[in-house]
Amino acid sequence: MESTGLESTGLEFEQSEIVQHTDQFAIETIHLSKIFGKENQIRAVDNLNLQVRKGEVFGFVGPNGAGKTTTMKMLIGLLEPSEGSGKVAGFDIVREVINIRETTGVLPEPAGFYDNLTARQNLRFYAKLYNMDSKIREQRIVSLLETVGLARAIDQKTGGFSTGMRKRFGLAQALINEPLVLFLDEPTSGIDPLGAQMMRDLIKDLNRSKGVTVFLSSHSMEEVEEICDRIAIIARGKLLAVGSVEDLRDIVRAKEGVRYLLEVQDIPLSEAAEAIKNVEGVQALEIQGVTLYVNTKMKLRTEIAKAIKTAGGTVSMFEEEEMNLQKLFLKIIEGT
Amino acid sequence: MEKYRNMFVIAQKEFADNIWSPRFAILVLVFTTIVFSLSYGSGIGPEGNSISRGYLDISHIVSLFLPFMGIALGFDAISKERESGSLSVLMTHPIYRDDIIAGKTLGAMITLILVVFISIFTVLGTILLASGTELSSPILNRLVIFAILTYLYLSIFLSLGILSSIVTKNATKSLVYNIAIWVVLCIVFGMICATTASIVTDHKPTDLDNNERFLGLNADIQKLTPAHHYAMAVSGSPSLSWGGVSSERPNVRGIFDMEYTLKQWWNDLWINVLILIITPIFLIIIAFITFLRQDVSKDMG
Numbered sequence: 210m211e212s213t214g215l216e217s218t219g220l221e222f223e224q225s226e227i228v229q230h231t232d233q234f235a236i237e238t239i240h241l242s243k244i245f246g247k248e249n250q251i252r253a254v255d256n257l258n259l260q261v262r263k264g265e266v267f268g269f270v271g272p273n274g275a276g277k278t279t280t281m282k283m284l285i286g287l288l289e290p291s292e293g294s295g296k297v298a299g300f301d302i303v304r305e306v307i308n309i310r311e312t313t314g315v316l317p318e319p320a321g322f323y324d325n326l327t328a329r330q331n332l333r334f335y336a337k338l339y340n341m342d343s344k345i346r347e348q349r350i351v352s353l354l355e356t357v358g359l360a361r362a363i364d365q366k367t368g369g370f371s372t373g374m375r376k377r378f379g380l381a382q383a384l385i386n387e388p389l390v391l392f393l394d395e396p397t398s399g400i401d402p403l404g405a406q407m408m409r410d411l412i413k414d415l416n417r418s419k420g421v422t423v424f425l426s427s428h429s430m431e432e433v434e435e436i437c438d439r440i441a442i443i444a445r446g447k448l449l450a451v452g453s454v455e456d457l458r459d460i461v462r463a464k465e466g467v468r469y470l471l472e473v474q475d476i477p478l479s480e481a482a483e484a485i486k487n488v489e490g491v492q493a494l495e496i497q498g499v500t501l502y503v504n505t506k507m508k509l510r511t512e513i514a515k516a517i518k519t520a521g522g523t524v525s526m527f528e529e530e531e532m533n534l535q536k537l538f539l540k541i542i543e544g545t
Numbered sequence: 546m547e548k549y550r551n552m553f554v555i556a557q558k559e560f561a562d563n564i565w566s567p568r569f570a571i572l573v574l575v576f577t578t579i580v581f582s583l584s585y586g587s588g589i590g591p592e593g594n595s596i597s598r599g600y601l602d603i604s605h606i607v608s609l610f611l612p613f614m615g616i617a618l619g620f621d622a623i624s625k626e627r628e629s630g631s632l633s634v635l636m637t638h639p640i641y642r643d644d645i646i647a648g649k650t651l652g653a654m655i656t657l658i659l660v661v662f663i664s665i666f667t668v669l670g671t672i673l674l675a676s677g678t679e680l681s682s683p684i685l686n687r688l689v690i691f692a693i694l695t696y697l698y699l700s701i702f703l704s705l706g707i708l709s710s711i712v713t714k715n716a717t718k719s720l721v722y723n724i725a726i727w728v729v730l731c732i733v734f735g736m737i738c739a740t741t742a743s744i745v746t747d748h749k750p751t752d753l754d755n756n757e758r759f760l761g762l763n764a765d766i767q768k769l770t771p772a773h774h775y776a777m778a779v780s781g782s783p784s785l786s787w788g789g790v791s792s793e794r795p796n797v798r799g800i801f802d803m804e805y806t807l808k809q810w811w812n813d814l815w816i817n818v819l820i821l822i823i824t825p826i827f828l829i830i831i832a833f834i835t836f837l838r839q840d841v842s843k844d845m846g
Contacts, residue, residue: 285637287841307639315637321630325562337554338638382634392637 232299235390235422236261236284240293242446243279253279255446256293261439266416266423268437270430270538276446277426278318281392284424285315298389311339314383318394320375324368328359328378331367332385339386353381357411373404380411390422391415397432405429409436434534442541450541457537465540466492467508471501472526473517484520488512500526551640555648556655563618563656572614573660577667579606585675603668604779604799607695608772612702612731614660616723618653619706621716623836628715636841646711646836650829653703661696686807687800691779694800697821698775702727704828711836730770735784738766742790750790763790771824774817781814 241257244250254276261267271277282288284297286306295302298312322331329350336346354360357377362370367378376396383391396412397405413436415421427433433440434454441451450460473481478501482494485503490512493504503513510527517524532540563569580603623646626632635645669688673680706723713719729737739750742763748756767773767783776785781798784790797805797813811818 287636307641310637310639313637315634317630317633317637319630320634321626321628321632322634323558323562323631324629325566334554334558335638338551338640340550379634383637386638 232296233263234260234296235263235265236267236295236297236424238280238284238293238295241280241283241290241295242292243276243283243288244291252446254283254290257443257446257448259441259448259451261422261424263422264416264420265438266412266425266436268433268440269424269426269443270428270433270440270534271443272542274445275443277443278394279446280443281315281394281424281426285309285313285392311386312388313390313392314386314388315392316376316379316383316394316396318398320379320382322367322375322378322382324366327364327366328354328370328381329363331378332382335382335385349385353384356384357381358407373400373407376400376404376408377411380408384415387419388421390424393423393425393427395427396425397427397429405432412436430533430535430538440534442538444542454534454537457534457541458532461532461537461540462507466504466506468530469503469505469510469513470526470528470530471503471513471517471524472499473501474523474525476517476520476522480520481517481522484516484522485513488516502530549644549647552644552648552651555640555645556651559622559649559652560655563653564659568617569656572617573663576611576614576660576664579610580664580668581671585671604691604695604776605785607664607698608776608779608785609731611664611695611699612727612772615657615699615702615704616706616720616727618656618660619703620710620719620723622649622653622707622710624710624713624716624719632841642837642841643833646707646833650704650707650832653707654700657699657703658696661692661699665692665695683803690807691800694775694778694818694821697825698771700825701771701821701828704825704832708828708832708835711832711839731772734770734772735767735790738763738784739790741766760790771821774820777817778814778821 236259238257238259241254241259242252243254244252257276257280259280269277269280279288283290284295284302286302286309289303297309300306300308300312302309323334326334332350332353333346336350341349351360351363354363357380359374359377359381362374367375370378376399380393380396383393391412393412397408400408409432412423412425416423416436423436425433425437439451439453440457442449442457450457452460471481478496478499482496482501485491485501486494488505488509490506490509491503492506493502495502495504505513508529510529514524514527583603583606623632626635632645636642665688669680702723705726706719709719709722709726710716713722742748742759743750746759746762748759750759764783772785773783776782777795777799779799779801781795781802783794795813797810799814800810802810805813
């Protein structure tokens with residue numbers, strides 16, 4: 210099992226040292242940095258060590274100016290790194306840029322097309338850049354537009370497309386070369402909830418059916434949580450955490466403890482609170498209506514239940530406060 | 546050729562875009578109407594029966610107004626793509642930046658050949674029909690050279706348009722700059738030269754006595770515009786723009802001066818022709834370097 214440090218311990222914010230590239234990852238960066246400015250240097254991306262597994266949907270989240278787009282630009286060869294190195298689909302991000310572009314697809318934000326051309330003509334133009342056989346090319350254009358739900362608009366000019374249609378068309382152009390790795394920058398920004406859900410379903414389906422590795426940058430935590438296998442959180446150019454949502458929960462738990470919600474019968478809540486107070490590791494207690502909130506350093510489910518039972522109470526509800534990605538993200542960002 | 550495949554893909558698209566754009570159709574129609582009217586007049590006028598006379602009249606219009614055609618083909622080559630976001634999408638596909646700029650330049654240059662071809666043959670057809678003359682081989686040779694000179698002249702403005710589309714953020718700004726350059730270099734440059742020379746030498750342009758210094762300075766400043774070199778090579782006139790003062794005229798009165806051989810024409814006017822060849826090449830090189838040095842990643846996100 211490969212490791213980025215956080216993954217292996219699940220409890221650390223620091224990354225373990227990655228010193229050599231391997232070909233087992235779809236994307237891999239080693240100490241990747243981008244420094245802007247000569248005198249007042251800004252480290253837009255700072256010492257980024259990242260490993261994206263083949264076939265996974267990888268979320269890349271962070272506040273504005275965190276370095277997400279700069280990282281993506283370096284990975285697709287639009288920006289040269291100031292320090293460090295990186296590989297995408299096994300190709301070096303500095304020396305093998307054209308190979309990378311041949312094996313990846315990108316939906317940038319903003320994405321513009323040739324609005325005087327139809328969807329078919331636009332895709333035909335992009336396909337020609339890959340020297341595709343004309344018969345295969347024409348079949349692929351039709352099939353791609355069917356995949357993204359734009360088959361009916363094949364001979365419509367893209368200038369007349371709605372935002373949702375443009376996003377889906379952007380995905381089609383990114384898929385024209387049957388990429389191994391797909392970079393998506395804010396794929397659902399500016400589109401309605403229905404369109405956004407359609408786009409998410411499309412991404413999930415592509416990943417499952419074709420095994421395409423997806424590198425997704427988004428501000429929508431809901432979206433990232435729904436479709437990503439693993440997530441990296443970046444702020445001020447630095448990687449703060451990486452892992453599955455559960456891994457991120459573990460990271461936050463390790464730093465901030467666990468919060469339980471309890472409802473107790475047979476004894477007053479104040480008596481239950483008094484009994485729990487003495488359990489080692491309990492940090493804070495709070496009664497809100499019929500619910501008792503317990504903050505602990507670590508998981509103490511059994512110990513708390515036992516203390517209440519000893520005090521003569523019965524636990525009728527006992528839940529660990531579930532933190533969604535939005536909360537996890539805020540906690541991790543706040544913690545830096 | 547495989548190496549240049551994507552450059553040709555871009556050139557093909559650029560050419561098709563130009564040909565099918567309403568802008569191109571309108572400009573060609575307007576220009577063809579003007580040259581048709583002028584050449585018809587020349588063909589049936591008192592000096593009719595002369596193909597060269599007709600083309601000399603046309604060269605005046607070409608010198609003043611046709612540069613706008615070059616500008617129209619180049620002013621938004623890059624800026625439009627940058628504005629629409631299509632450049633950032635294009636850059637994610639396997640294409641080198643020099644292929645993009647080379648393809649765009651090539652596509653526009655081919656379109657320009659078509660423009661010159663259409664206009665020159667419209668004029669030729671009109672004059673032949675109106676005057677009833679036959680087309681002789683010497684005239685045809687000079688006609689071909691005239692077409693090449695016109696093409697080179699317009700290429701200068703096309704290159705300027707492409708350069709400006711690279712350095713400006715949007716197409717509107719680029720168009721405004723190009724129109725300003727066109728008005729200065731083609732329409733009023735003669736007036737500017739005469740005024741500048743008059744101020745510097747303290748000599749009134751209307752005063753014909755002891756005006757050698759004024760005329761010398763006026764002639765030197767005129768050399769700064771491509772319109773001067775085109776006018777010299779085609780008609781032997783130092784300035785075809787408004788308010789210009791023609792000082793030193795060459796012995797050979799341009800490409801259609803049948804009293805001189807083509808060799809004599811070349812000996813007398815080769816420097817003007819050379820400038821017409823070098824200037825667009827120089828501008829295209831500048832445009833290439835500027836585009837290759839630009840941070841195109843800024844257009845994405």
